[in-house]
Amino acid sequence: MSTYPFPYSQAARLDPRIKIPRPAIDPALAPILDSCLLPEELDIGLMRNYSASEQGETAANPSDSIINGAPHLKHKEFLVPGPQGDNSLVLSVFMPKEPTSAALPALYHIHGGGMVAGDRFSGVAELLDIMKGIECVFLSVEYRLAPETRAPGPAEDCYAGLVWASENAASIGINPAQIVILGSSGGGALAAAMCLMARDRQVPMIPVKGQMLLSPMLDDRCDTISDQQFEYGSPWCGVSNRMAWAHVMGQDRGTNKTTQYQSPSRATDLSNLPSTYIDAAECEVFRDPAVSYAMNMWRCGSTCELHVWPGAFHLFDGIDNPSVPLIHAAVTAKQNWLNRMFS
Template sequence: MRVTPVPFDPALSAVLDAMPRGEQSEPSPESIGVIRDSAAFIPLPTVADVVGDRAIDVEERTVPGPAGAPDLDITVLRPRRRKAPVPGLYNIHGGGMISGHRHQDTPRLADLVEELGVVAVNVEYRLAPENPDPAPVEDCYAGVRWMSGNAAELGVDPRRIVVMGGSAGGGLSAGVALMARDRGAPFLAGQLLLCPMLDDGNTTVSSHQYDGSGTWQRAMNLLAWQALLGEKAGDPTADVSAYAAPARASDLSGLPPAFVEAGSAELFRDEDVDYASRIWAAGGQAELHIWQGAFHGFDVFAPDHEVTRAALSARLSWLRRVLGL
């Protein structure tokens, strides 16, 4: 498919140009370990460094995973001055389901805990290909079940929990919301889906537009889905769970309100727009933001850009409304 990509915002394009690239090679299953190691090029501050002298208490815990699976490591961030119970945020990190670590999202969560006075739980889940579907999404579901079941101890209102995440974390959040609906628990007040990875098909226009440009490119996306789903990835006739690839869900009714965000200049744009549109078509609630000229993960790589300030403001507004703050 020959396509012309949507151009990057000039200031964001300069951010991309300044990123260290190193040697570029075609992603392959053998390169996943290298990809994980090279993630160190993005400095990962400790939780203590992120929190600093803010009035936030941090607790590292281990909680039960899915039946027959290892326990889960989680980080709990609590505002020090709060009148319990308060709303809760359950966060799932990105990384294509093949890389990443929960602490990469600590800066985002600490800001939300401080701004909104909520409790955040940040989960570590098993990664593909060593742990293919359904391991990642089942881990994430087990974590939010634990959070809801232990809401009183955490000081959380179990009727005001939002599941959230970016990229793969957004896709897993959507999968967890589908699971919670189908399994009847836990109750979720909303799903905050930031540039979510939803569609293993890779047939949309935007999935072709960023083949060789941007922060998350087509070849990497294909590799990630293959790591998670194996030979089933991209096969429309294959029996692929909608919990793994939420774009495959035939029924998007009865879901918690969704906030869906993406850049206009990233490969997930079209599948994210389609997901929000299908929620509306099913009579559900979705708020959709497509940020002009923004690449995948723009808020992380360009925190001082005007589009990032607008995006953060929109997220806060939605969270306040859906959580009754």
């Protein structure tokens, strides 16, 4: 499968299929964006192989490389009951070797990968690097992937892990009143869905403290202005986004059969949700669904801090870079919000 033939930062000028105006890429980000051109059509095998190699999963224990970069932490794994009780989930927990409290705040992580790729170690090293100086326990759940497991199965897995963590907080060393859920990209959809589940089912008994949705993949309909603007010439373009949602939803994608637990943008009631942080890049398909979700939270009386980073692309700030002001500003905003949640 051939990669996209033009530099992404120049796509609007070079790709004749792009007919409508769209925001330009920040010049400081253009070299980063153009350094890795991807196939336009989604290739699950390629994504899964890339995720495995990126996490060093050819090693005997992929958590070792994460700990090497964060030597103040230790790693434990827990086998927890799945949503139907007939399967088990693995929960990886990274905790301080010398905690200052027996009940620390917890960040419950749901990895990205379009809900079709990745594992519980995906993106963890980068997040732990961003979170330096924030003392907490970091949990990451191994949820089942699509298309083998259709929505809302992956969200139910993540929710089951959250309930177990809350009910077993003392044994993990966390404060159940200070659990923040973090999901990026496809993981953002699952984070939003499980917060809706927790609100509707009133379990855990102690409400989730906050949710952090980073460039979240929220809407299976894929019909917003940002979807149209970035149909082509973007690392995760409209073509790949629709293909991923088709794997996640099957034939129900885009129909009135879809529920809020499958595609959170379908929710009509966003009241009584935890404090929320949402960010998105200006130059990505997920921009407008993220903005709409924040607006609907406000409409329903929930609170949300929203950032749309100008001239940025999908997950542009995965690694802090103080020499690029926009990246550093985005990372700092996340750190500030988490510090407020955990204070």
